[in-house]
Amino acid sequence: MLGSTGQNLTVGINSQDLLSTTQFGVGYAYNQAEQVGNFFANLSYQGAYPIFDLSFQRGNRNTSIYIDRDRNAPLDSLRSDRWQYNQLSAGVRLPLRLTNSAYVRSMNLSTYYNYQQVTGYDLPARYTTDVGFAGSLSALTYGFSYSQLFRQSKRDVAPRWGQALSAVYRNTPFGGRLMASQLAVLGTLYVPGFGKHHSVRLRGGYQQQGVGDTYQFSPAVFYPRGQAYITAPQLVTTSIDYRLPLADTHWSVGRLAYVQRLKGGLFYDTAFSSAYSTQTVGADLSIVFNVLRIRTPLEAGVRTTYNTNTGAVVVSPLVIDIGF
Numbered sequence: 001m002l003g004s005t006g007q008n009l010t011v012g013i014n015s016q017d018l019l020s021t022t023q024f025g026v027g028y029a030y031n032q033a034e035q036v037g038n039f040f041a042n043l044s045y046q047g048a049y050p051i052f053d054l055s056f057q058r059g060n061r062n063t064s065i066y067i068d069r070d071r072n073a074p075l076d077s078l079r080s081d082r083w084q085y086n087q088l089s090a091g092v093r094l095p096l097r098l099t100n101s102a103y104v105r106s107m108n109l110s111t112y113y114n115y116q117q118v119t120g121y122d123l124p125a126r127y128t129t130d131v132g133f134a135g136s137l138s139a140l141t142y143g144f145s146y147s148q149l150f151r152q153s154k155r156d157v158a159p160r161w162g163q164a165l166s167a168v169y170r171n172t173p174f175g176g177r178l179m180a181s182q183l184a185v186l187g188t189l190y191v192p193g194f195g196k197h198h199s200v201r202l203r204g205g206y207q208q209q210g211v212g213d214t215y216q217f218s219p220a221v222f223y224p225r226g227q228a229y230i231t232a233p234q235l236v237t238t239s240i241d242y243r244l245p246l247a248d249t250h251w252s253v254g255r256l257a258y259v260q261r262l263k264g265g266l267f268y269d270t271a272f273s274s275a276y277s278t279q280t281v282g283a284d285l286s287i288v289f290n291v292l293r294i295r296t297p298l299e300a301g302v303r304t305t306y307n308t309n310t311g312a313v314v315v316s317p318l319v320i321d322i323g324f
Contacts, residue, residue: 009317012040021047034062036082050094053112057087063132065125083120085131089113091141103148103162110143128216129231134177137215142169149190157243157263158199162190168220171210181210184220193242201241208234224269224280226305226314232273241267243284260297261288279308284318 012027023044030037038059045052064080091112098105115138118131126132149162164187171181184207191200205221209231216231222239223229246262253259265284271277286301303318 036060036062050092052092055089060084079123081123086117088115103150105148108145112141114139137178138174139172155197157245159190160192160199164188170217178215180213180215182217183208186221198244203239205237224271226280227278232275236272239269258290259287281306
């Protein structure tokens with residue numbers, strides 16, 4: 001499988017047994033911003049109810065932070081460090097398929113234990129979103145999601161009708177040097193676009209961190225694409241996506257590749273807090289293709305993002321819905 005999640009590029013292999021009760025995957029993820037990577041392994045046992053999930057990551061991080069050498073002077077010393085981490089996640093989820101007609105309705109409940117151990121962190125300061133010199137973090141994550149999506153045709157680029165709602169609560173009930181809590185709610189609405197097979201996605205999210213926390217969880221709601229995450233006690237995010245098919249090409253490149261389709265998309269993302277606000281706009285261009293006559297279609301392309309606050313333009317690879 002190949003994948004892309006913002007700043008991360010992922011390559012890996014997934015497999016399952018003949019009865020489809022056990023799924024296993026291993027791979028490598030590369031962080032383009034920090035220029036480091038991590039290895040991961042995922043195991044899911046679905047032979048019983050609920051489903052049991054287990055995942056492990058081991059990798060590196062690069063951190064750069066300003067150190068104030070004189071408390072009466074501004075931050076004037078940028079220090080960098082490369083450190084390592086091990087991360088374990090284990091838990092259960094209860095997926096429920098409520099209906100299976102023109103609309104597919106489903107609900108999911110989950111509980112996970114998360115543990116992260118850090119070694120080699122030598123900086124005297126840390127970001128609140130990093131475990132850093134604290135050494136380790138133990139946390140619990142509780143999740144709920146519900147969706148009602150109209151079935152897609154092969155020519156649709158995304159659902160044309162549908163609604164989804166999800167909620168996440170994280171906390172650190174086991175004590176330790178790092179204390180944190182986070183509540184997040186996300187709503188999504190799909191409506192038809194102006195043309196046939198076009199789709200509009202509207203999203204809104206709210207996130208709240210605990211007062212006086214010594215650690216801040218990574219965002220549980222979506223964040224403006226092309227913008228580094230900035231933590232805040234309360235955060236409101238919104239997003240508008242317009243996706244559409246551009247052309248059915250049916251191009252052949254010998255026996256190497258067959259290009260089926262071109263897709264496009266436009267988006268506008270915002271994030272608001274009491275301390276800051278940020279907006280990004282952008283465009284996606286992707287192609288659906290087959291390689292070496294393999295029947296599984298792949299989709300990849302490029303994303304261009306413009307930050308309206310800083311004027312920065314970021315062009316990054318885009319990998320969507322690719323897997324063997």
